[in-house]
Amino acid sequence: xxxxxxxLISEPSASTPEDYSRRxxxxxxxxxxxxxxxxxxxxxxxxxxxxxxxxxxRSNVETLVLLFFLVFFGYIALISWSGALxxxxxxxxxxxxxxxxxxxxxxxxxxxxxxxxxxxTLGAALNIRVHSDKEPDGVIELPVRDEAGQMGILRIDGxxxxxxxxxxxxxxxxxxxxxxxxxxxxxxxxxxxxxVVIGWKTIDDxxxxxxxxxxxFARNLERALGADELWPKMQLSQTEFRRLEEKFxxxxxxxxxxxxxxxxxxxxxxxxxxxxxxLGLFTISRSERRADPLASMGVxxxxxxxxxxxxxxxxxxxxWVPG
Amino acid sequence: xxRTAAEMAVVPLLVAALAAxxxxxxxxxxxxxxxxxxLEPEQPGDPYTVQATLDNERWGHGxxxxxxxxxxxxxxxxxxxxxxxxxxxxxxDVLVFAEIxxxxxxxxxxxxxxxxxx
Numbered sequence: 001x002x003x004x005x006x007x008l009i010s011e012p013s014a015s016t017p018e019d020y021s022r023r024x025x026x027x028x029x030x031x032x033x034x035x036x037x038x039x040x041x042x043x044x045x046x047x048x049x050x051x052x053x054x055x056x057x058r059s060n061v062e063t064l065v066l067l068f069f070l071v072f073f074g075y076i077a078l079i080s081w082s083g084a085l086x087x088x089x090x091x092x093x094x095x096x097x098x099x100x101x102x103x104x105x106x107x108x109x110x111x112x113x114x115x116x117x118x119x120x121t122l123g124a125a126l127n128i129r130v131h132s133d134k135e136p137d138g139v140i141e142l143p144v145r146d147e148a149g150q151m152g153i154l155r156i157d158g159x160x161x162x163x164x165x166x167x168x169x170x171x172x173x174x175x176x177x178x179x180x181x182x183x184x185x186x187x188x189x190x191x192x193x194x195x196v197v198i199g200w201k202t203i204d205d206x207x208x209x210x211x212x213x214x215x216x217f218a219r220n221l222e223r224a225l226g227a228d229e230l231w232p233k234m235q236l237s238q239t240e241f242r243r244l245e246e247k248f249x250x251x252x253x254x255x256x257x258x259x260x261x262x263x264x265x266x267x268x269x270x271x272x273x274x275x276x277x278x279l280g281l282f283t284i285s286r287s288e289r290r291a292d293p294l295a296s297m298g299v300x301x302x303x304x305x306x307x308x309x310x311x312x313x314x315x316x317x318x319x320w321v322p323g
Numbered sequence: 324x325x326r327t328a329a330e331m332a333v334v335p336l337l338v339a340a341l342a343a344x345x346x347x348x349x350x351x352x353x354x355x356x357x358x359x360x361x362l363e364p365e366q367p368g369d370p371y372t373v374q375a376t377l378d379n380e381r382w383g384h385g386x387x388x389x390x391x392x393x394x395x396x397x398x399x400x401x402x403x404x405x406x407x408x409x410x411x412x413x414x415x416d417v418l419v420f421a422e423i424x425x426x427x428x429x430x431x432x433x434x435x436x437x438x439x440x441x
Contacts, residue, residue: 054439318351321439323386323409 009268009288009295011176011197017250020177023294024257028090030294030301031083031261034076037301041073041308048315055314058321069307076304083297086260089113093260107148107256114167114259122163123201124175125208128193128232129158129215130182132241137219140236142245144174146252154178154248159198159215159231167259172200173292174255181247185240193232200290203265207289264293350383352410354436361393361432362420371402374420375434379410386410388440391421393430402430407440 013023045052045066056063093113097106132140140156144163152165154174163174175197182195199208218231236244268291274282355378362372373391386409393402402425408417419434 051439054441058439313346317346317381317383318353318438319349320351320383320385323407323440 005286005288010290010292011173011179012292012294014173014176015180017247017254020173020251021254021257023173023292024254024261027083027261027294027297028087028257030297031080032087033301034080034297034304035084037304037308038073038076038080041304041311042070042077044308044311044315045070045073051315051318052311055318055321059319069311072307073304076300080297082262086262090257090260094257103253104148107146107253110256110260111149111167114169114256117165117168120165120168120202122165122170122172122174123205123208124161124172124197125199125201125211125215126156126159126161126179126182127196127198128234129219130156130195130234130236131158133235133237136235140241142241142248144248144252144255146249148252148256151252151255158219160212161197167256169259169261169263170255171258171263171293172202172265172290173258174251175200176292177248177251178244181244182234185236185243186234191234193234195234197290200265203267203290262293264297266291266296268296347382350381351385351438352379352383352387352412352414353381354378354387354410354438355380356389356434356436359432359434361430367427370422370424371430371432372420372422373404373432373434374418377408377410377414377417377419377436379412379414379417382412384409384411385438386440388437389419389421390435390437391423392433392435393423393425394433396429396431 013019013026049066052066053063055061056066093106093110096109097103100106130140132138142154142156144151144154150166152163152167152170155162155164156178161175161178163170179195179197186193186195199211201208215231221227222230268288269285270287271283271285273280274284356375357378358376360374362374364371371393373393375389375391377387377389386407389406389408391404391406395401402423404421404423406419406421408419410417
């Protein structure tokens with residue numbers, strides 16, 4: 001996957017804590033836009049129903065298209081409802097936080113409002129094994145916390161990364177953030193290898209586990225042979241570990257904000273039919289292992305805004321139809 | 324590949340230009356009716372004539388349905404006649420009329436323009 005597509009679809013806005021924060025606010029805006037604009041679409045279609053039916057029949061477009069739009073807007077409103085509500089709750093908490101002198105207390109209020117986690121653990125697989133230089137084969141435990149409280153524990157056991165969140169709706173983007181931080185360290189060292197998240201357990205656990213099993217095999221073989229490095233390895237110094245800890249502590253606030261929003265992460269497939277259906281002789285496609293909701297819901301928001309925009313243009317400027 | 328701001332602006336500008344051209348060239352009219360008048364029959368038994376002036380308040384063009392109606396002020400009964408008129412861009416003060424067969428009475432005329440036509 002090229003860096004462009006990774007930044008656009010799979011791991012957008014995960015390079016810095018500021019980026020992470022912008023991503024969460026962007027998501028809140030997207031969910032709110034999706035819900036409100038699809039409701040506007042439903043209102044326009046029902047309010048100007050007669051106009052659109054006449055227009056559809058006069059221009060030889062199937063009236064069923066209107067039903068499709070009704071179902072489409074209704075479906076989008078239904079799935080984005082929880083996100084829009086989360087966005088309003090987030091906005092409310094941030095607004096009341098502005099009037100409190102202590103951000104710590106404001107963030108603790110947010111944590112009380114979110115409620116505890118139902119115990120879901122996130123997992124991912126890295127292409128390299130990451131260990132501490134103190135314990136070359138041990139597990140790195142990185143508590144993700146700031147003054148307001150702990151958001152979870154990140155464990156890195158070689159290529160296997162897990163995050164036990166204290167609250168629900170934390171996204172896999174935390175592993176994307178880890179990837180960027182590891183790459184920054186590697187770059188500073190002048191190391192040419194790159195850390196890449198190969199699999200996301202909540203999206204495709206079979207592939208992730210089979211990859212991790214292969215890494216484990218390499219690790220066992222390494223031990224048995226007494227070899228130094230059969231699988232690419234990265235050892236974190238204590239200074240680098242503390243830097244990671246500091247970076248992760250800076251994303252606690254966006255992580256708290258993120259918990260107000262739903263977490264919809266899936267694989268994504270984009271198809272471009274060169275010779276379209278019904279012949280369908282040639283289609284090119286591209287698939288991504290993970291589509292961040294910022295990309296998938298962002299595209300959905302774009303489509304909904306465009307559709308409602310076209311409806312509004314039709315109302316404001318009714319097109320020419322045969323008399 | 325680094326793109327300049329001008330290169331990046333080409334596609335959105337092209338899309339905006341096409342959208343503007345579409346709205347400009349493929350828009351329907353925006354009919355507005357005024358000066359509705361009722362002309363009494365010249366002889367008993369002849370139809371009433373309802374006339375009005377029609378304007379196109381937008382640059383678009385297309386066929387408009389005009390609904391001429393006479394409403395009896397006493398009984399509330401209505402007599403209706405429909406006509407279609409083609410409006411072109413810039414059409415102003417187009418005189419339209421319809422003859423409506425109705426018994427002698429005290430009527431209130433009205434004319435409604437509808438676009439797109441049913």
